[in-house]
Amino acid sequence: xxxxxxxxxxLFVLLGAVALMFMALRAGNLSSFSFEPTYTVSAKFDNxxxxxxxxxxxxxxxxxxxxxxxxxxxxxxxxxxxxxxxxRYQFPLDSSASIMTAGLLGxxxxxxxxxxxxxxxxxxxxxxxxxxxxxxxxxxxxFLFSSAEKEGSSGNGQ
Amino acid sequence: MIFNSISALGAFIINVISGLGVFSKFTWELFCKSGIxxxxxxxxxxxxxxxxxxxxxxxxxxGLFVGFVLGxxxxxxxxxYGSEEALGLLVALSLVRELGPVVTALLFAGRAGTSIxxxxxxxxAGEQLAAIDVMGISPLRRILAPRLWGGVxxxxxxxxxxxxxxxxxxWVVGVLMINVDAGSFWAQMQNGVxxxxxxxxxxxxxxxxxxxxxxxxxxxGWYAKPTPEGVSxxxxxxxxxxxxAVLGLDFLLTAVMF
Numbered sequence: 047x048x049x050x051x052x053x054x055x056x057l058f059v060l061l062g063a064v065a066l067m068f069m070a071l072r073a074g075n076l077s078s079f080s081f082e083p084t085y086t087v088s089a090k091f092d093n094x095x096x097x098x099x100x101x102x103x104x105x106x107x108x109x110x111x112x113x114x115x116x117x118x119x120x121x122x123x124x125x126x127x128x129x130x131x132x133x134r135y136q137f138p139l140d141s142s143a144s145i146m147t148a149g150l151l152g153x154x155x156x157x158x159x160x161x162x163x164x165x166x167x168x169x170x171x172x173x174x175x176x177x178x179x180x181x182x183x184x185x186x187x188x189f190l191f192s193s194a195e196k197e198g199s200s201g202n203g204q
Numbered sequence: 205m206i207f208n209s210i211s212a213l214g215a216f217i218i219n220v221i222s223g224l225g226v227f228s229k230f231t232w233e234l235f236c237k238s239g240i241x242x243x244x245x246x247x248x249x250x251x252x253x254x255x256x257x258x259x260x261x262x263x264x265x266x267g268l269f270v271g272f273v274l275g276x277x278x279x280x281x282x283x284x285y286g287s288e289e290a291l292g293l294l295v296a297l298s299l300v301r302e303l304g305p306v307v308t309a310l311l312f313a314g315r316a317g318t319s320i321x322x323x324x325x326x327x328x329a330g331e332q333l334a335a336i337d338v339m340g341i342s343p344l345r346r347i348l349a350p351r352l353w354g355g356v357x358x359x360x361x362x363x364x365x366x367x368x369x370x371x372x373x374x375w376v377v378g379v380l381m382i383n384v385d386a387g388s389f390w391a392q393m394q395n396g397v398x399x400x401x402x403x404x405x406x407x408x409x410x411x412x413x414x415x416x417x418x419x420x421x422x423x424x425g426w427y428a429k430p431t432p433e434g435v436s437x438x439x440x441x442x443x444x445x446x447x448x449a450v451l452g453l454d455f456l457l458t459a460v461m462f
Binding site: 052054064 | 246249250252253256257260292296300357358360361362364365367368369371390393394395397398399402403407
């Protein structure tokens with residue numbers, strides 16, 4: 047009787063573990079966690095927008111790494127983003143990083159555009175050429191200001 | 205007249221506060237006597253079998269149907285905005301974060317909590333607890349602690365099974381019956397569900413609910429009036445109080461976690 051109970055309880059707990067594994071691997075993103083060796087490079091941005099840690103780092107649309115962390119540099123007043131890039135991907139030293147948005151309202155990621163330098167980025171090096179996030183509100187206000195200016199100047203001309 | 209109502213209000217508040225005190229003391233004593241769960245795991249295994257295995261069927265069937273309904277309703281709403289592909293994400297997130305732990309805990313209170321309360325209450329009414337006490341064995345240690353830990357182990361397992369079966373139910377309705385694209389169903393789900401912040405927090409919720417339901421069930425049974433009517437009232441109170449506790453705790457946990 048107690049042997050049977052043991053077996054049934056073991057089966058029950060096993061079933062729960064299988065359910066958890068299913069949720070972690072099939073429904074969750076555990077399978078996208080890569081255990082590849084990585085190297086860390088940093089990049090300074092004027093504005094990171096809504097970029098979050100663990101956001102994707104993509105080159106030509108392929109995920110090559112993840113955002114490790116985001117900090118604020120109080121001397122240069124810039125956002126410092128650390129990227130961990132998988133070791134099997136090597137990028138030229140003069141590659142440029144820009145913060146892009148997936149779709150119009152999608153989540154933000156970092157796009158790496160390879161440069162032409164012979165030597166590659168190594169652990170601890172910094173990406174010099176960066177372009178911050180495009181903030182939709184700024185774009186709209188620019189557009190509104192410019193159209194208001196145009197109207198004003200055409201009004202003066204008449 | 206006014207004095208009566210004011211003193212009734214005061215008595216009510218005093219009762220609530222002293223009830224809370226008794227409950228906290230009971231919880232503390234139970235924790236102090238929980239060492240037996242490690243020394244004699246067989247007692248706990250028997251309780252996991254009684255509480256967990258016997259609740260498996262109702263949990264799995266409920267999970268399946270909740271998944272079906274989420275699939276249908278989610279599809280109806282999402283198709284208005286032309287984003288049926290997000291169906292997988294909607295089903296998985298609502299199950300893993302909220303419905304899995306909460307509905308499992310409510311069913312758990314109804315299925316396992318009541319039976320524990322009735323069992324303890326009847327043991328008390330039959331003076332079995334007193335007999336055990338006379339024999340020099342602490343009933344808190346021998347009877348109540350294994351039930352608490354059995355429930356606390358069984359609850360997260362049941363919650364995980366509920367969520368997983370519910371996701372499969374959503375898949376059956378969404379992909380097999382309505383023909384949402386299977387690839388984007390899973391891909392959107394995998395993009396949106398985070399292992400630690402969603403699945404992990406859901407698991408933490410289940411553990412907390414397991415503690416709450418089992419403690420309330422044991423408390424009500426332990427302090428039940430040893431009469432048939434007292435046991436029946438205690439059983440009712442178990443369902444009412446543990447359901448309310450689960451819903452209230454869920455609000456608190458959600459506010460802290462997400």
